[in-house]
Amino acid sequence: MRYRIPVSILLIAGPFFLALGLTLPLVRFEKLYFFTETPSLVAIVASLWSGGDFLLAGLVAAFSIVFPVIKLMAVAAEALGGAGSGRRGLLYSLVPLMSKWSMMDVLLVALVIVAAKSSGVASALTQPGLWFYAASTLAVTICHALLRASQADRAALRAVGRP
Numbered sequence: 001m002r003y004r005i006p007v008s009i010l011l012i013a014g015p016f017f018l019a020l021g022l023t024l025p026l027v028r029f030e031k032l033y034f035f036t037e038t039p040s041l042v043a044i045v046a047s048l049w050s051g052g053d054f055l056l057a058g059l060v061a062a063f064s065i066v067f068p069v070i071k072l073m074a075v076a077a078e079a080l081g082g083a084g085s086g087r088r089g090l091l092y093s094l095v096p097l098m099s100k101w102s103m104m105d106v107l108l109v110a111l112v113i114v115a116a117k118s119s120g121v122a123s124a125l126t127q128p129g130l131w132f133y134a135a136s137t138l139a140v141t142i143c144h145a146l147l148r149a150s151q152a153d154r155a156a157l158r159a160v161g162r163p
Contacts, residue, residue, distance in 0.1 A: 002153060003146040007079055010143035014072055014136050021133025022065060028125045040129055041065065063104070068136065071098045075144050 025038035039047065041064055048057035074094055 003150050007143055007146050007150075010139045010146070011076055011079060014075075014139040014143060017132045017136035017139060018068055018072065021129050021131075021136050024129035024132060025127040026129040026133070028127050030123045030125070038127060041133070067098070068140075072136075072140055074098065075140050075147070079143070079147055 022041045025040050026044075027039070029037045031037075041060075045057050045061045045065065048060060
């Protein structure tokens with residue numbers, strides 16, 4: 001497998017970046033120069049839950065925390081299970097579908113930042129958590145693309161009669 005080292009690095013970096021993206025502050029809101037908030041994604045979900053917004057907390061947790069973890073596990077399973085084996089099961093069809101929604105959370109946080117900046121009520125600045133969250137999404141997406149390229153290389157070699 002030509003992409004073994006990059007895939008290995010990305011399979012380690014993806015979960016590491018995701019953990020940092022979930023726990024580090026995503027955005028810093030400054031109101032009236034005295035009040036500052038720097039919530040992390042986990043803190044946002046906890047705040048929504050403790051505030052009684054159970055449905056919203058569940059949706060944010062599902063799409064921002066659970067969904068990326070499942071995608072990471074699916075890509076890792078595909079990599080460890082032999083992406084080039086030719087098996088076309090649930091993982092083979094599930095991961096590309098999940099990839100289409102990968103950057104949705106990053107986009108939503110960016111829209112919140114733009115809305116806060118344009119409202120004039122608070123200034124909003126991106127924090128490392130957002131960048132690590134985005135880096136995790138990109139690492140897993142690139143890893144999946146390399147797995148698919150490796151699979152295509154193996155299929156082409158089989159077609160010409162090489163093992």
